[in-house]
Amino acid sequence: MRTIHAAPVVRRTWDAEPVEGDAVVVTGALIEAVGPLTLLTERFPDARVRRWPGVLGPARLHEGPLPPAPSPRERVHALLKSGAVAVLGEHLDSPELRAAADRNDLVVLAGARTPALTATGRADLAAFDESGTCVATVCAGRLVFRRR
Known part of the structure; x- marks a missing residue:
């Protein structure tokens, strides 16, 4: 649509x-x-x-660690609530967090971009x-x- x-x-x-x-x-x-x-x-x-x-x-690039939350899904949701859909790969520090980022189509970057x-x-x-x-x-x- x-x-x-x-x-x-x-x-x-x-x-x-x-x-x-x-x-x-x-x-x-x-x-x-x-x-x-x-x-x-x-x-x-x-x-x-x-x-x-x-x-x-x-949508913004979140350059630091993802916001703290009880679960990887909630950490990604907190990011989305801030207007960001991209994150630096170095901050996806667990397989569960990377999977949550993938499920939500976050852009995972090796370095910052505009x-x-x-x-x-x-x-x-x-x-x-x-x-x-x-x-x-x-x-x-x-x-x-x-x-x-």
Whole structure:
């Protein structure tokens, strides 16, 4: 299913200038397009539109150890709740934690990289409200966290 993710402000990278009125089209696990919401809704009239408060940008890379929690599954969920879907492999220090990361389609990296929203790139997005709290995380095109 094709989904358009929109927010008052979109950042293609977290260092890029914010763009008002932009949105991201996600089809399956990939980003199909990034651009003005008005043009994208015209181009994809049958797409579902999800509107998020605050700012929408690429899901983040978590560079340190995963947050503490009672189980590997809960440690990965805590990461997703923070807006991150990528982690450095050195911090997946047990087979159970690596399996939980794999089950949730986390990106496991050997080194840091700058996440970006690009057409044909993997659909990893995060939305943050005005206070900086993550309100939604999309991992490989799937909505894996939404704050109610």
